Amino acid sequence: MLSASDTMAVFLRLLALLMAVVLPVSFAWAAQHDPVKPASTETAKEAVRVCTKCHDESEEKPILAILKTKHAMMADKRTPFADEACITCHGPSEEHLVKPPEGEKPALPDITFKEEAPISSTKKNEVCLSCHESGLRLHWKGSQHEFRGLACSSCHNVHVDQDPTLVRLTQPETCFNCHKEQRAQAYRPSRHPIREGKVVCSDCHNPHGSTGPKQLAKNSVNETCYACHYEKRGPFLWEHAPARDDCTNCHKPHGSIHPALLKNRGPWLCQQCHLAQFHPSTAYSGTGIPPRGAAQQLLGKNCLNCHSQVHGSNHPSGIRLTR
Numbered sequence: 001m002l003s004a005s006d007t008m009a010v011f012l013r014l015l016a017l018l019m020a021v022v023l024p025v026s027f028a029w030a031a032q033h034d035p036v037k038p039a040s041t042e043t044a045k046e047a048v049r050v051c052t053k054c055h056d057e058s059e060e061k062p063i064l065a066i067l068k069t070k071h072a073m074m075a076d077k078r079t080p081f082a083d084e085a086c087i088t089c090h091g092p093s094e095e096h097l098v099k100p101p102e103g104e105k106p107a108l109p110d111i112t113f114k115e116e117a118p119i120s121s122t123k124k125n126e127v128c129l130s131c132h133e134s135g136l137r138l139h140w141k142g143s144q145h146e147f148r149g150l151a152c153s154s155c156h157n158v159h160v161d162q163d164p165t166l167v168r169l170t171q172p173e174t175c176f177n178c179h180k181e182q183r184a185q186a187y188r189p190s191r192h193p194i195r196e197g198k199v200v201c202s203d204c205h206n207p208h209g210s211t212g213p214k215q216l217a218k219n220s221v222n223e224t225c226y227a228c229h230y231e232k233r234g235p236f237l238w239e240h241a242p243a244r245d246d247c248t249n250c251h252k253p254h255g256s257i258h259p260a261l262l263k264n265r266g267p268w269l270c271q272q273c274h275l276a277q278f279h280p281s282t283a284y285s286g287t288g289i290p291p292r293g294a295a296q297q298l299l300g301k302n303c304l305n306c307h308s309q310v311h312g313s314n315h316p317s318g319i320r321l322t323r
Contacts (some may be wrong), residue, residue, distance in 0.1 A: 045076055047085035049139065050097070054106075063159040071158055089127050089162050096320065113153035126153040135210050143209025155207065168197040175201045185255030190262075192253065204253070205229075226254075236312030238319050241309045266302040279318075304321035 036220050055063055066072050072081045080088035087093070087221025087321070091110030100106045108117065113124055125146070129137065132152075140146050155174050162169040172194050176183035185191065192199040204224050206217045218224040225247045226233045232243070237272045242249040250269060251261045264272070267284050275281055279297070296305055304310060307321045315323045 005106045012084055044081050044085040047087050051086045065161045068161045069158065121149050124151040124153060132269055136206055139209030145207055168200050171200045171202065182254045188255035190259055191255035211213050232311045234312050236314055238313045238321060239313055240321060267297050270303045306321055
């Protein structure tokens, strides 16, 4: 049996051997994965110096605000400025760097993101997706926006301190530039608080694509609505089939002239399905409105005067959704 001193000597030899093998490997790995000192920092600084000779805040559309954004963090190896700064996204652009003849504009960069740029939206998107392909962008390929030829730069602006598309108060305006009908609906009396920024388009839709219809954030209309209206989810003992099937059977999510975002005012909305069951089959009309009359089916909450649990009921006697 080894004495205590011999055991310590063996331990120290093993420790020395371990340090001789492991530490060089660790230092080599750290040199390649140092998050504080990217290998091309000087290249990035030189690119910024060259570009800012011409591109300054006197331009019609200033771009230097990008230096205030996450894209310009040289200490983070995930960003363009940790690589080659402007060159990372716009390419070497050697022709662009040549001073043009008097009165002429310089050649465009190799990759430019203007709407009128002579390169395809697919080429533009390849630059962005080289970093931003995970997370919410997983379903971009084949999405409706990609299919219609939109580029990331059609909605996003990376050269500003705060991209309007990512700010809740200004995001709807970006979407409304194309979705005119939804803009009009957002100004109707009954609506979601979209213009106030309390609910925004990306709360319900994933503009980068999804597995659900209409680029919804969830797999179905109801699952998307239940994210906020969880009390309507159930399960219910007595279910209302249209409500369980699709909320948009009765509601218009972007805005309506009728209360509670309804497609039509009751009882006419209800009578689109319930025309001949349990009540007279004659369609209700304005003849039951004062001063001609006072039909309970037309006044107050009309059908909801009795059928108050229209989304579903758990009451043993609630088969008619009355309680």
